[in-house]
Every structure is written in C-alpha cells, then in structure tokens.
Amino acid sequence: MSGIRNTPDFEATVKGGLNFYFKDDNNEITVNCKMRGKESIYYNNRVVSNKYSFKKQSSHQFNEGGNLYEVEVKLDKLFASDIACTLIKNGAHLKTLNYDVKKAWDEELEKLEKKPTKTSLISLLGWTCGGFTIGFVISYLYRTGIL
Numbered sequence: 001m002s003g004i005r006n007t008p009d010f011e012a013t014v015k016g017g018l019n020f021y022f023k024d025d026n027n028e029i030t031v032n033c034k035m036r037g038k039e040s041i042y043y044n045n046r047v048v049s050n051k052y053s054f055k056k057q058s059s060h061q062f063n064e065g066g067n068l069y070e071v072e073v074k075l076d077k078l079f080a081s082d083i084a085c086t087l088i089k090n091g092a093h094l095k096t097l098n099y100d101v102k103k104a105w106d107e108e109l110e111k112l113e114k115k116p117t118k119t120s121l122i123s124l125l126g127w128t129c130g131g132f133t134i135g136f137v138i139s140y141l142y143r144t145g146i147l
C-alpha cells in the first residue's frame with residue numbers, strides 16, 4: 001500500500017486513513033483513523049471497537065485474553081500538529097505513537113518537487129497532444145469556412 005509516510009509503527013494512505021500498529025506479547029493491535037471520523041480498533045485482525053469521533057480526543061475500551069485495553073486518540077489541529085495514539089493495558093501505559101501531520105505532508109511535497117513522476121510526464125504529453133489536435137481542427141474548420 002503506498003502511503004504518505006510509512007514506518008513499522010504507522011502507515012498513512014489517502015484511502016485507508018492512518019493506521020497505528022502496536023505489539024503486546026504475540027498480539028497485534030491496529031488503530032485505524034479515517035478522515036471521515038471513523039475509528040476502528042483491531043485485535044489480531046479482528047474488529048473489537050468501532051466508533052465515529054469528531055472530537056479532539058476519543059477513547060476505546062475492550063477486553064481480550066483477560067486483559068482490559070484502552071486506546072486513546074488525541075489531536076491538536078488536523079493538518080497542523082501531532083496525532084497521538086496511546087495503548088493502555090490493565091491501567092498501565094504500554095506505548096504512545098505520534099504522527100506529525102505537518103511534517104508528513106511537507107516530506108511528501110518535497111518528494112514531489114524534487115522529481116516529476118512518470119504519471120505527470122505522461123499527463124503533460126497527453127494534454128499537449130490534445131491541445132495541438134483541438135487547435136489544428138479548429139484552425140482547419142475556420143480556414144474551410146465551416147466556422
């Protein structure tokens with residue numbers, strides 16, 4: 001999956017949203033946050049919590065394997081600062097992952113500025129050929145008196 005900024009701890013894509021990845025012993029916990037406000041928590045690839053949240057802070061609780069887990073998602077300003085995701089197990093803090101939205105977007109824009117992509121060059125060629133063709137047809141129709 002291509003993304004804006006990917007590490008072993010998180011992955012960001014336009015379609016898939018932002019995923020935070022946690023490990024607890026042999027268990028994988030994934031927190032998925034979408035731009036539409038939907039948050040989903042997965043425990044070993046099985047959904048254990050879903051909710052929509054448009055607040056700056058939300059939390060999810062679930063029980064698995066005799067343990068009480070809590071996931072907290074906090075953000076300051078979307079497109080301006082960090083999104084922090086914290087995993088708590090039986091009241092004890094396990095790990096907090098931070099995703100710097102502004103830094104991620106700046107890095108992506110820097111990549112785009114450094115080199116034109118193959119797609120953009122093909123698009124430029126297509127628009128150039130299309131413009132030439134339309135200009136030629138209009139010129140021909142004008143010279144023949146049809147226009």
